[in-house]
Amino acid sequence: MSRRYSVVDQEPWKPFQTSSSTKTTTMTTAAKLYGKDLSEYDDVDVDELLAQLTPEEINLLAKEVDPDDSFMPPSQRCSYECDKSPTGPLNRKKLIEHINKQALETPDKPELKPFVPGVIRGKKWIPPPQETAKEKEAEEQIAIDLGEEYEQALSNATQEEIIDLAAILGFHSMMNQDQYHASLLNAGQPVGLGWDGVTKASQPKPYPMEPPNDTDVDATIKQVREDDASLTDLNWNNIKNISDEKFVQLFEGLEINTHLESLSLTNVGLTDKTAQRLAEALEKNSTLRVLNVETNFISPSVIVRLIRALLKTKSIEEFRCSNQRSQVLGNKIEMEITQLVEQNPTLLRLGLHLEFNDARHRVAAHLQRNIDRICRVQRAKLEAGEPSKNFAIPVGGLRETT
Numbered sequence: 001m002s003r004r005y006s007v008v009d010q011e012p013w014k015p016f017q018t019s020s021s022t023k024t025t026t027m028t029t030a031a032k033l034y035g036k037d038l039s040e041y042d043d044v045d046v047d048e049l050l051a052q053l054t055p056e057e058i059n060l061l062a063k064e065v066d067p068d069d070s071f072m073p074p075s076q077r078c079s080y081e082c083d084k085s086p087t088g089p090l091n092r093k094k095l096i097e098h099i100n101k102q103a104l105e106t107p108d109k110p111e112l113k114p115f116v117p118g119v120i121r122g123k124k125w126i127p128p129p130q131e132t133a134k135e136k137e138a139e140e141q142i143a144i145d146l147g148e149e150y151e152q153a154l155s156n157a158t159q160e161e162i163i164d165l166a167a168i169l170g171f172h173s174m175m176n177q178d179q180y181h182a183s184l185l186n187a188g189q190p191v192g193l194g195w196d197g198v199t200k201a202s203q204p205k206p207y208p209m210e211p212p213n214d215t216d217v218d219a220t221i222k223q224v225r226e227d228d229a230s231l232t233d234l235n236w237n238n239i240k241n242i243s244d245e246k247f248v249q250l251f252e253g254l255e256i257n258t259h260l261e262s263l264s265l266t267n268v269g270l271t272d273k274t275a276q277r278l279a280e281a282l283e284k285n286s287t288l289r290v291l292n293v294e295t296n297f298i299s300p301s302v303i304v305r306l307i308r309a310l311l312k313t314k315s316i317e318e319f320r321c322s323n324q325r326s327q328v329l330g331n332k333i334e335m336e337i338t339q340l341v342e343q344n345p346t347l348l349r350l351g352l353h354l355e356f357n358d359a360r361h362r363v364a365a366h367l368q369r370n371i372d373r374i375c376r377v378q379r380a381k382l383e384a385g386e387p388s389k390n391f392a393i394p395v396g397g398l399r400e401t402t
Contacts, residue, residue, distance in 0.1 A: 213238050217246055224260060225253030232259055237266040237292075247274040251281040254288070262290040270296035279305045283312035292320040294351065300326050300333040303352070307340045310347060320351030327353075334359040342366045348374070 031038050053061065113121065154162070215236060223231045236242070247270070254260065270278075275298045282288070293306070303321055310316045329337070338359045341347060348370055354360040 215239065217242060221246065221249050221253060224250060224257050227253075227257050227259060229259045233262040234260060235262075235264045236268055237264050239268055242268050244271075244274055248277055251277045254278075254281040255284040257285065258287050260285075260288060263288060264290075264292040265296070266292055267295040270298060272297075272299050272302045275302045275306060279309040282306070282309040282316070286313040286315050288315060290318045291316055292318075292351070294320050295323045297325045299324070300329045303329070304333060304336050304340070307337055311340065311344055314344065314346045317346060318349040318351075319347065320349075322351050322353050328355060331356055338362050345370060345373075 033041065050058070157165075213235065215234075217236065217239065220231065220234055220236075224234065251274075254263070270293055275293070275296075278293070279302075282291070298306075298321065303324065306321065307319070310319060334354050334356050335358075337352070337354075341350060341363050344366075348367060350363060350367060354363065
């Protein structure tokens with residue numbers, strides 16, 4: 001027969017127990033407010049309670065409200081209330097003059113200890129003793145036992161051989177720049193430069209400036225509109241002051257062109273208006289394979305419009321659009337671009353900076369799958385003896401070579 005424990009049997013700090021098992025139970029009471037459980041207040045209509053309060057009670061209740069509540073007007077977020085009537089309109093100039101006058105008339109607090117020239121207050125700072133150079137060098141020296149064979153080889157080695165050995169082992173801090181590069185190139189060490197030698201500045205090699213782009217805009221527009229078979233690569237990079245009418249004429253010709261494969265429009269002042277027209281042309285062109293619109297003034301939403309246009313004909317293999325007006329696309333735009341890229345089975349290279357890791361990894365994985373699939377198709381054609389294009393795989397994507 002089991003024994004029942006009463007409140008007297010239990011100590012005040014122990015939970016209630018039963019003798020048949022070691023299970024313990026703790027008695028807890030539900031939280032109550034004014035004698036009622038908190039769950040009973042869930043169905044209370046707050047608006048009805050507020051309607052029963054008098055204006056004085058509402059003012060008292062308003063003082064208890066959290067002043068950081070963003071739904072309240074700023075004038076009611078402060079618990080301080082001034083009941084005085086205004087004395088008149090605010091005069092900023094007189095107010096500043098009054099504040100300055102009070103500041104000048106208010107006497108300074110007297111110092112506990114008046115200043116006396118030449119008297120030192122508190123403790124004087126004494127710098128710690130510095131170690132001499134010889135003592136520091138002696139502490140930094142480390143004795144290493146290399147064995148008789150290695151010590152004999154290093155003791156008979158010349159300075160050039162030791163420098164070459166340091167370069168091989170990667171001890172860059174033991175040599176200067178000229179010594180390191182001379183060791184890598186297997187050239188003789190510079191004369192007069194030892195371990196303490198100082199590298200002298202070398203004269204930079206003059207390189208000629210890149211010539212300006214002399215492509216004739218009007219002539220190339222005519223070739224594109226006439227579907228000239230000799231024009232397969234059009235480069236308008238860095239051409240200034242191209243009007244919107246010229247862009248519209250080019251994109252109108254691009255809709256009916258069947259020979260152009262590469263179009264470069266880097267740093268030509270392309271705006272959203274003309275980029276929208278380019279997106280419409282891409283939806284009708286089925287021969288363009290490479291498109292470059294980097295360093296322009298295209299907004300993120302229009303970039304999404306261009307990438308969506310690539311899904312219409314699915315002929316673009318390389319698309320570059322980085323360095324635009326907005327450097328940060330945002331999470332929403334990047335996720336939308338990622339979804340569009342994952343639907344494109346022909347895109348192999350995408351030149352666009354993505355900030356978020358999820359979008360960047362998903363795009364890279366999809367492009368790699370496209371490259372692998374095309375490689376398998378081309379390999380199968382070669383094994384079957386069918387004519388196929390020769391593809392070379394560079395870093396980051398795949399490009400056709402002649």
